[in-house]
Amino acid sequence: MNLIDKHPSTIVHGEDPFNAEPTLGRLGRSFLTPGEFFYARNHASAPEVDPERYRLVVSGLVGESLELSLDDVRGFAKSEVTAVLQCAGNRRDELIEVASMPGETPWKAGAIGNARWAGTPLREVLLAAGIGDEARHVAFVGLDEVEGESGGFNYGGSIPTEKALGPEVLLAYEMNGEPLAPGHGFPLRVVVPGYIGARSVKWVSRIELRRTPSDNHYQANEYRLLPPGAGTNDLSGGFALGETPVNAVICEPESGETLPMGSVTVRGYATAGGGRRIEWVDVSADGGKSWVQAELVEGRDEPWAWSLWEASLDLEQGKHEIVVRAFDSSAVTQPSTAAEVWNPGGYANNSWHRVGVNVG
C-alpha cells in the first residue's frame, strides 16, 4: 500500500513497494525537504500501524528488556536534529551507464532529503534498558514485511553501539514539525544521521543489542560495498555500508536544459556524511581544468544537514558540461568519473556530478 502523499512531479520507480524520488529542480529549492518531496525507499508495502496498540520492544544484551508504548517513548525528553538522509543507491543511474545492473533500481540524484527530525534520543532508551558489557551493535526491526524466497520477514539493519550512543541518533516521531507521515515510518522511525538511509529503519518495533551486526538480509547481504571484481553474491571482500562519503549534486540547471547566453546560476546540494563538514564546493565548465568556488548558502552550521550552494558561470554559446565536486573537513574530495567508483551493488556513487546544457 502506498501511504506517501506524493507530488505529481515525483519520479516513481515502483508503486508497491513504493520507491520514488523528486525531480532535482524541486529538491534543491528548499533547505528542509517537504515530506511529499522526500524520497521513499521501501522493500515492502508500508504497514498501517495503530498507535494505541503500537509497542517498541528493547531486548538482547540489556540489563532489563523494555516494552514501551508510544506515550512511553514520548515520555523521554524531546530532542531535535536537522539531518540529511541519503539512499545508498542514490545516483546509481550513472553507475548503470558504466555497466548494467539487472534488477537494481536506477535511482537518479534525488534519493536524498534533508529534514528537521524530532523524537527521543536512542541513547536515552538504551541507557534506560541498560547496555550490556558485550553489546557492540544495535539492531532495528521494522513492521514492514518483505516477501522473501523462503517466506516473509521484517526489514531490519544495525549500527555500532558507539554510533547509537551519539545524541544525534533519534527515535523520531516528527518530521519538519509535523507528526511522521505513514509513508515515512509512522508512528516511529530511527534516524541515523551520517549513515546510509537503509539504517534509519521505519516503523521500528524492535531494538536488539548484540555482539555482532544484525543478520537481517538487508544488513548481511545487501547494502554492501563490494570490490569491482567481486560478484554480487560474493560477500567476502566487501563491507556493510555505514557512513556515507562526501557527495555534491547540481540541481539547477537540469540536464539537457537550454539556457540564454551570459551568466548562469548553478545550484545544488552537498553532503559530507559521518558528521564531517562540507568545507567548500567547486563548479567547473571546462571538465575540471578550472574551478569556481560556490557560495555555501545554507546548512553550514548544522553538522548533520546538507549544504545548499550556488555559483555563477559565464557560458558562451554552444554545448557545455557543468561539473561539481566538494571537499569535506577530513580533506576528502570526490573521484572524477563514475567508472572509478563502480561497484557490483551500485552503491555510494560520489563521482563528480555532470550536467550537459545548451547555451544560446
Add this chain to the structure above:
Amino acid sequence: MNLIDKHPSTIVHGEDPFNAEPTLGRLGRSFLTPGEFFYARNHASAPEVDPERYRLVVSGLVGESLELSLDDVRGFAKSEVTAVLQCAGNRRDELIEVASMPGETPWKAGAIGNARWAGTPLREVLLAAGIGDEARHVAFVGLDEVEGESGGFNYGGSIPTEKALGPEVLLAYEMNGEPLAPGHGFPLRVVVPGYIGARSVKWVSRIELRRTPSDNHYQANEYRLLPPGAGTNDLSGGFALGETPVNAVICEPESGETLPMGSVTVRGYATAGGGRRIEWVDVSADGGKSWVQAELVEGRDEPWAWSLWEASLDLEQGKHEIVVRAFDSSAVTQPSTAAEVWNPGGYANNSWHRVGVNVG
C-alpha cells in the same frame, strides 16, 4: 641541531631544521617503523631538554592550572596505541609536478611512519585540570623555537576538545618500547592519531584550553587546505587541516626499477585517517581499467595504525605503470590524478599512487 639517529639511506630535505624521510623500499618493510627510519618534519632546531628541569604547564579554560614534572606525567596510568603519523605534505612532489610551489619541501611518499606509542592519555591530564564549559580547543606549544620575521616563537597547533578527549590521544614518552629519542620529541610529545602530523607537537611544554583554535602561525596560517584558485596568503576560503584522507602508496617495486618477466609482488601501505578503517586495496597495471584486490597483511585490527598490503601482478615485457587505491569504511576512495587534488599549499595529496617499471 640534528638529534635524529638517521640511517645512511635517509633522504634529507634539510639539515637544520632537520627534515628527512626514508626510502619507500625500506619504509614498507616493517609494520612498526624504527625511529631511525621515521620521517622528521621540523620548523626549528630540535631542542635539548633536561628531563629534571622539564615542566608541562596546563592552563587556560581549566578548573585549576597544573605544572607537572615528567614524573607527575608518568604518574598517570600508562596507555599504548599503535598509530600512523603522516605529514600533511606527504607526496607533495607529485603536486609540484602539476604546478610548482616555490619554497615548499618536495616530500616524496615517505613522510609517514607507524609506531607503538606509550604515555599518558591527554584526557587524563585534562580531566585532572578540569575542563571549562567554554573550552572547545586544546592548544599545544613545543620547546622548539622558530625564527620568524618578527622574532622567534615556539611551534604550536591545536585540536578540538572532542578529539582531545579520545583515549587514543597520548602525551607519549615512549616510541616502539624505547624512551622517545631527542629528535622525536624527548621527553614528551603529543600523538594525535588520525590527524595530520603537524598537530602531534613534539617537545610539548604548554597545553592551553581555549574557545578558539590556536593562533600559532602553524595552526592559523600554515597547514590549511585552500581551494585551487586561492593564493597561499588568502586564508578565507580554506580550512585548517585536521583528519587525514584515505591514502595508499606502493613501496615496492620502486619507480624506475627493472623487473624480470612474470609474477611481480607489489607491496605498500594504506591509511584511512580519522579512525576510519581501510576496507580494501586495489592494484592495477592498466591505468585503473581492471583491478586486483591486494591482501591486507598487517594492521587491519588496529584502528589507528596503517595497513600493509601486498598483491601479485603478471606483467608482460615492456614498460608498465602500476597504480594503487584504497577504499575506507566511510565508502571513500581516492581521486585518480594529482591535478584533481592540487592545492596552493601542496597538502593532503591522496591521488592514486603510480610507479613506472620496466619488465624484461
